[in-house]
Amino acid sequence: MSSATLLKETGPREVFCGLTSIVWLHRRMPDAFFLVVGSRTCAHLIQSAAGVMIFAEPRFGTAILEERDLAGLADAHDELNRVVKNLLARRPEIKTLFLVGSCPSEVIKIDLSRVAEKLNIELKGQVTVLNYSGSGIETTFTQGEDGALKALIPQMPSSKENKLLLVGTLANSVEDRLIGIFKKLGINKVESFPPRQSIELPSIGSGTKVLLTQPYLTDTARELKARGAEIITAPFPLGVFGSQKWIEAGAKSFGVDKSLVQATLDPLISRARKALEPYIKNLSGKKLFLLPESQLEIPLARFLHGECGMELIEIGTPYLNKDLMQAELELLPPNTRIVEGQHVEKQLDRVRAEHPDLVVCGMGLANPLEAEGISTKWSIEMVFSPIHGIDQASDLAELFSRPLHRHNLLKSKTLQKV
Amino acid sequence: MELTLWTYEGPPHIGAMRIATSMKKIHYVLHAPQGDTYADLLFTMIERRGSRPPVTYTTFQARDLGGDTAEMVKGHIKEAVERFKPDALLVGESCTAELIQDQPGALAQGMGFNIPIVNLELPAYSKKENWGASETFYQIVRKLLTNSENKEGLSWKEAGRRPRVNLLGPSLLGFRCRDDVIEIQKILAEHGIDINVVAPLGATPEDLIRLPDADINVCLYPEIAESTCLWLERNLGMPFTKIVPIGIAATQEFLKELHQLLGMESPNIIEESHKSKLPWYSQSVDSNYLTGKRVFIFGDGTHALAAARIAKDELGFEVVGLGTYSREMARKVRPVAKELGLEALITNDYLEVESAIKETAPELVLGTQMERHSAKRLGIPCAVISTPMHVQDVPARYSPQMGWEGANVIFDDWVHPLMMGLEEHLIGMFRHDFEFIDGHQSHLGHSGGYSNKKEIEKNNSAEAPHLPQSSLSTEGPTWTVEGQRELAKIPFFVRGKVKRNTEKYAKQSGCREINEETLYDAKAHFKA
Numbered sequence: 001m002s003s004a005t006l007l008k009e010t011g012p013r014e015v016f017c018g019l020t021s022i023v024w025l026h027r028r029m030p031d032a033f034f035l036v037v038g039s040r041t042c043a044h045l046i047q048s049a050a051g052v053m054i055f056a057e058p059r060f061g062t063a064i065l066e067e068r069d070l071a072g073l074a075d076a077h078d079e080l081n082r083v084v085k086n087l088l089a090r091r092p093e094i095k096t097l098f099l100v101g102s103c104p105s106e107v108i109k110i111d112l113s114r115v116a117e118k119l120n121i122e123l124k125g126q127v128t129v130l131n132y133s134g135s136g137i138e139t140t141f142t143q144g145e146d147g148a149l150k151a152l153i154p155q156m157p158s159s160k161e162n163k164l165l166l167v168g169t170l171a172n173s174v175e176d177r178l179i180g181i182f183k184k185l186g187i188n189k190v191e192s193f194p195p196r197q198s199i200e201l202p203s204i205g206s207g208t209k210v211l212l213t214q215p216y217l218t219d220t221a222r223e224l225k226a227r228g229a230e231i232i233t234a235p236f237p238l239g240v241f242g243s244q245k246w247i248e249a250g251a252k253s254f255g256v257d258k259s260l261v262q263a264t265l266d267p268l269i270s271r272a273r274k275a276l277e278p279y280i281k282n283l284s285g286k287k288l289f290l291l292p293e294s295q296l297e298i299p300l301a302r303f304l305h306g307e308c309g310m311e312l313i314e315i316g317t318p319y320l321n322k323d324l325m326q327a328e329l330e331l332l333p334p335n336t337r338i339v340e341g342q343h344v345e346k347q348l349d350r351v352r353a354e355h356p357d358l359v360v361c362g363m364g365l366a367n368p369l370e371a372e373g374i375s376t377k378w379s380i381e382m383v384f385s386p387i388h389g390i391d392q393a394s395d396l397a398e399l400f401s402r403p404l405h406r407h408n409l410l411k412s413k414t415l416q417k418v
Numbered sequence: 419m420e421l422t423l424w425t426y427e428g429p430p431h432i433g434a435m436r437i438a439t440s441m442k443k444i445h446y447v448l449h450a451p452q453g454d455t456y457a458d459l460l461f462t463m464i465e466r467r468g469s470r471p472p473v474t475y476t477t478f479q480a481r482d483l484g485g486d487t488a489e490m491v492k493g494h495i496k497e498a499v500e501r502f503k504p505d506a507l508l509v510g511e512s513c514t515a516e517l518i519q520d521q522p523g524a525l526a527q528g529m530g531f532n533i534p535i536v537n538l539e540l541p542a543y544s545k546k547e548n549w550g551a552s553e554t555f556y557q558i559v560r561k562l563l564t565n566s567e568n569k570e571g572l573s574w575k576e577a578g579r580r581p582r583v584n585l586l587g588p589s590l591l592g593f594r595c596r597d598d599v600i601e602i603q604k605i606l607a608e609h610g611i612d613i614n615v616v617a618p619l620g621a622t623p624e625d626l627i628r629l630p631d632a633d634i635n636v637c638l639y640p641e642i643a644e645s646t647c648l649w650l651e652r653n654l655g656m657p658f659t660k661i662v663p664i665g666i667a668a669t670q671e672f673l674k675e676l677h678q679l680l681g682m683e684s685p686n687i688i689e690e691s692h693k694s695k696l697p698w699y700s701q702s703v704d705s706n707y708l709t710g711k712r713v714f715i716f717g718d719g720t721h722a723l724a725a726a727r728i729a730k731d732e733l734g735f736e737v738v739g740l741g742t743y744s745r746e747m748a749r750k751v752r753p754v755a756k757e758l759g760l761e762a763l764i765t766n767d768y769l770e771v772e773s774a775i776k777e778t779a780p781e782l783v784l785g786t787q788m789e790r791h792s793a794k795r796l797g798i799p800c801a802v803i804s805t806p807m808h809v810q811d812v813p814a815r816y817s818p819q820m821g822w823e824g825a826n827v828i829f830d831d832w833v834h835p836l837m838m839g840l841e842e843h844l845i846g847m848f849r850h851d852f853e854f855i856d857g858h859q860s861h862l863g864h865s866g867g868y869s870n871k872k873e874i875e876k877n878n879s880a881e882a883p884h885l886p887q888s889s890l891s892t893e894g895p896t897w898t899v900e901g902q903r904e905l906a907k908i909p910f911f912v913r914g915k916v917k918r919n920t921e922k923y924a925k926q927s928g929c930r931e932i933n934e935e936t937l938y939d940a941k942a943h944f945k946a
Binding site for chain 1: 419420421422423425426427428429431432452453454455456457458459460461463466467468469470474475476477478479480483494497501512513514517518541542543546600769933
């Protein structure tokens with residue numbers, strides 16, 4: 001058992017809401033459309049967070065509630081029905097439509113499941129309509145993916161087939177790589193959830209063994225278990241060590257011979273450790289402060305401390321699921337300060353008092369901290385970059401090393417007296 | 419309910435944040451859930467601000483809704499006032515908080531602070547960002563000046579001092595506001611006019627209390643400052659300028675209006691305009707090729723209107739489309755469009771704007787960053803003239819839109835995406851030489867018909883350039899081999915337009931086939 005110090009903090013928070021995960025989910029499943037039922041704020045949030053002006057017709061949008069929807073002049077359910085039909089007429093290629101609840105739709109209690117159910121009957125065969133909540137009063141940032149995946153689970157066919165299921169969005173290249181490794185270990189049936197096309201859902205049942213690739217899938221894990229799957233406990237596949245343990249746990253559950261696992265992974269591990277060396281030099285002994293946002297904070301801290309030698313000042317996390325995080329918590333050094341929740345002002349006070357070398361934070365806080373001379377890394381980059389697996393460990397370290405390297409490059413020259 | 423894939427303006431509380439963040443010594447408590455904190459990045463990332471917006475979000479959660487959210491709001495207000503010690507406090511709500519009706523503004527007013535508290539009621543389900551900014555600025559000014567008397571003080575002449583004015587309207591996330599203020603300050607200084615207060619950009623509440631010390635107000639951005647200027651005129655008898663000094667003629671008229679309102683003798687505005695290079699560059703023989711270039715204009719009201727005037731009167735373009743996403747400015751844009759023989763496009767739907775561009779087939783688009791993307795897809799050059807703000811709209815260099823230097827910047831920004839005049843002739847002359855590679859544009863480094871130097875998007879794989887010449891249509895009249903051969907002789911940068919026009923003509927005149935002659939018939943038809 002870990003001896004980390006677990007603290008809770010309440011106050012003003014500075015984190016994205018679950019709607020933000022649409023930014024990567026829509027890219028993962030190009031045949032799906034995400035329709036937020038919300039306000040102009042929701043629409044503005046997603047386009048601002050994603051910087052998505054480049055798409056002609058993006059695969060997400062917002063049904064913006066207007067005064068007449070709120071005043072009861074129009075039945076919100078009928079209105080939504082109308083908007084969805086217009087959308088589907090324009091975009092016949094959509095195979096799965098997610099109706100995504102938001103803060104306002106939750107507060108005025110629009111029953112998205114009812115709308116989805118009605119639409120599914122009407123549109124039978126053309127498109128599957130699902131719903132989940134990405135609202136900021138219930139979810140943070142990456143929890144949106146948890147909601148979307150949970151909504152997909154009832155669509156998964158049942159089967160008792162033995163298989164390994166990797167759960168959580170991964171970059172395609174990383175996914176291919178990890179599946180390739182499992183195949184080398186003799187596990188031939190490896191599938192991913194979410195799939196690359198929303199209609200190519202893997203089957204699930206008592207023969208399914210699940211490895212979570214992301215630490216924020218609480219509800220999804222519970223539902224998969226309810227469908228008979230076994231959730232394998234392991235650290236998350238970040239860094240050499242975490243990825244090794246993760247792969248080993250998968251292999252063990254399939255009874256793969258230990259010597260085969262070792263023979264397969266050893267060359268990868270020694271190569272990855274070598275690639276890590278220059279970054280370790282740069283990161284070792286540096287003080288790290290992680291503000292809460294992506295829910296990846298604990299595994300990242302474990303990697304940056306355990307493999308890169310960074311000193312952990314504080315790990316912020318939006319919420320702590322001790323079950324899913326157990327294997328990670330055990331790997332943290334004693335007395336690591338983990339703060340669940342946030343009081344952003346007090347947390348920034350602590351940042352200033354501790355003078356960390358690097359702060360992992362959201363985009364809103366990065367430049368203000370940089371202006372105070374503190375190097376930062378955006379946490380949102382972690383959910384867009386291929387960082388999982390043994391081969392990616394050095395890329396992951398590089399993400400944290402670069403701001404420090406840059407800080408040193410510029411400090412002595414142009415930015416001397418700002 | 420309205421389906422929106424992308425929006426030109428944020429919600430009204432973003433407008434309030436723009437005012438709060440533009441100012442100093444002010445704090446904004448925003449009753450809003452955690453997701454709304456994304457708004458900070460608009461300032462810290464897009465505008466690269468080195469400080470956080472002065473905003474405390476209450477970040478209430480679902481579990482709070484069962485309990486006493488009002489007490490929670492009060493706790494946040496108290497903490498914010500104690501921590502940030504503002505000279506004035508703004509209190510308001512975002513869309514979700516509006517629904518739960520905690521009335522945080524009223525709560526704050528009952529807490530016994532001895533600072534002015536502005537209760538912002540910004541209807542999130544009917545209004546948008548610019549309206550929110552305008553309303554917030556107006557409410558702050560009204561609150562702070564509520565006890566000021568209608569000034570019957572001495573005019574600057576009687577008081578024996580230089581005339582002085584307030585510059586109202588510049589704000590963060592406004593288009594080139596930072597540099598416009600510098601340019602206008604410079605021009606006013608040349609005419610012996612002092613600046614009393616610039617607001618909201620850089621102003622403190624104390625500065626706003628000094629607003630009545632000026633003789634008149636200069637309304638730089640009507641979207642943000644007109645309602646405030648009207649109130650100051652009505653209640654404190656302060657006249658304000660109506661002309662926005664973007665472009666040569668507008669800057670000249672602005673100077674005239676300013677001098678008149680201040681009771682000063684009008685300067686020689688012809689001589690003044692020589693401070694800009696635009697008039698001469700436009701007159702230069704090299705600019706002959708600009709004549710009649712078809713330009714499509716879309717943006718906020720102020721910049722779209724200014725662009726239409728400059729395009730037509732100062733660069734000799736033909737305006738083929740004019741519109742705005744700002745409903746508040748529709749009243750001003752409509753008559754100007756009508757005068758140009760157009761119907762104004764008033765819409766918040768960028769796809770509607772894109773199809774209007776496609777329809778009118780302009781040679782240059784002046785729009786927002788979204789029109790830049792649309793134009794890129796259509797293979798049409800584009801210059802950005804208006805918000806919504808993009809990180810590229812906050813250049814490191816000095817690049818105002820207003821005044822004489824603003825006119826210089828506009829000339830460069832609009833003309834550079836087009837092919838240079840001399841170059842156009844040379845390409846025409848040498849295009850049969852073997853060195854000539856179709857589609858090559860010497861200094862622009864791009865293939866195809868678009869050439870905006872700003873096109874450095876890394877992530878543009880999603881938008882394969884859709885060039886007019888590649889879209890040989892499958893319906894309608896067909897091209898004969900001779901017709902196609904003749905079409906290929908036409909310089910590539912006008913080929914798309916000629917092709918479209920010819921097909922249109924062929925359809926109109928019932929031709930099933932387009933041969934060499936049809937092409938020339940069409941040419942004559944459209945010239946006539």
